[in-house]
Amino acid sequence: MSVEKDATADEDSASGRDAPDPSATPKMRVENVTKQFGRIIAVDDVNLAIRPREIFALVGDNGAGKSTLMNVLSGVHAPTQGQLHIDGEAVTFSNPSEARSYGIETVYQDLALMNDLDVATNIFMGQFPTIGIGPIEFIDWDETAERSENIMMNTLGRDVDIKTEVEFLSGGQRQLVAIGRALAFDPEVIILDEPTSALSVDATRLVQDTIRRLSEDGITIVIVSHDIESVLDLADRIGVLYRGALVDVLEPHETELEQLNELMTTGTLEAGLKSDD
Numbered sequence: 364m365s366v367e368k369d370a371t372a373d374e375d376s377a378s379g380r381d382a383p384d385p386s387a388t389p390k391m392r393v394e395n396v397t398k399q400f401g402r403i404i405a406v407d408d409v410n411l412a413i414r415p416r417e418i419f420a421l422v423g424d425n426g427a428g429k430s431t432l433m434n435v436l437s438g439v440h441a442p443t444q445g446q447l448h449i450d451g452e453a454v455t456f457s458n459p460s461e462a463r464s465y466g467i468e469t470v471y472q473d474l475a476l477m478n479d480l481d482v483a484t485n486i487f488m489g490q491f492p493t494i495g496i497g498p499i500e501f502i503d504w505d506e507t508a509e510r511s512e513n514i515m516m517n518t519l520g521r522d523v524d525i526k527t528e529v530e531f532l533s534g535g536q537r538q539l540v541a542i543g544r545a546l547a548f549d550p551e552v553i554i555l556d557e558p559t560s561a562l563s564v565d566a567t568r569l570v571q572d573t574i575r576r577l578s579e580d581g582i583t584i585v586i587v588s589h590d591i592e593s594v595l596d597l598a599d600r601i602g603v604l605y606r607g608a609l610v611d612v613l614e615p616h617e618t619e620l621e622q623l624n625e626l627m628t629t630g631t632l633e634a635g636l637k638s639d640d
C-alpha cells in the first residue's frame with residue numbers, strides 16, 4: 364500500500380512516524396462485536412476501526428476482555444454477535460489459519476518457542492521451504508537459513524545468530540524470534556499479546572523499536588498490554604476495555620498514566636481528559 368506523506372503529520376506521534384490516515388479504509392474493523400461464554404459477556408458490543416499501519420494498543424484490567432477480543436481478531440473465537448471487516452470486506456474466521464489467509468498473524472504471550480531448537484527452525488517450524496526430488500519433498504535447509512537470516516537481519520534489523528538454540532537467547536531476543544516466525548507468513552497485521560510484560564527496560568526498548576520498524580514497513584500492529592507506560596510511548600491510539608466494553612479510544616498526547624489507570628479501573632474519568640491544546 365502506498366502511503367501519502369502528510370505535511371501536517373502529528374508531531375506528538377510517539378515514535379515520530381507520520382500518524383496513520385484516519386480517513387483510509389480501516390485495515391480491520393470490529394462492528395458491534397459481542398462474545399459471550401455462557402452468561403459471561405467477555406466482549407460487549409465493541410465497535411473499533413484499526414487504521415492501516417497503525418500501532419493500536421488494547422488495555423484494560425484483568426478480565427476486561429482483552430484476550431477475548433484479541434482472540435476474535437485472530438480467529439480463535441467466533442463472535443457471538445457482530446461482524447469483522449478486513450480492508451472493507453466482511454469476513455468470518457472459523458480458526459486462526461483462516462485469519463492467517465487474510466494476512467493476520469498472532470504472537471501469543473507464551474511465544475510457543477521450541478527451546479532446544481535453533482532460531483531458523485523456530486521461525487519456519489511447520490512451514491519449511493521444501494525442494495522436491497521426483498515425488499519426494501525435502502526440507503530445503505539452505506533456503507530456511509537464508510530466509511531466517513533475512514527476516515532477523517533485514518526485517519527486524521537484529522543480529523541474532525540463526526543457528527543458536529532459542530534457550531540461550533535473552534527475553535527480548537526470544538520475543539523477536541516469535542515476531543520473526545509471524546513475519547515468515549508475510550503478514551499485513553500482527554497481533555501481539557503482552558509483548559513487553561516479562562522484559563527488562565532494555566529489552567522492552569528493543570521490542571518497541573522493532574514494532575515501530577514493522578509499522579514503518581507497512582504492517583498494522585495490535586498490542587494487548589498491561590504495560591501502560593510502554594503503550595503510551597509506542598501506540599498511535601489506545602483502546603480502553605472495561606468489563607468487556609470499549610469505554611474510550613485515546614491518543615497518547617491527550618492522556619497520561621493516571622488517567623489511563625483511572626479509566627481502566629473505573630471505566631470513566633472524574634476530571635475529564637488532559638487538555639494540551
Ligand SMILES: Nc1ncnc2c1ncn2[C@@H]1O[C@H](COP(=O)(O)OP(=O)(O)OP(=O)(O)O)[C@@H](O)[C@H]1O
Nearest residue numbers: 400403404405423424425426427428429430431432
Ligand atoms: N474460554 C472461556 N470460557 C469462559 N469464560 C471465559 C473464557 N475466556 C475468558 N472468559 C471470561 O471472559 C472475561 C474476559 O476475559 P479475558 O481473558 O478476555 O480478559 P483479559 O482482559 O484478557 O484479562 P487478563 O488481563 O487477566 O488477561 C473474564 O470474565 C473471563 O473469565
Ligand SMILES: [Mg+2]
Nearest residue numbers: 426429430431
Ligand atoms: Mg488476557
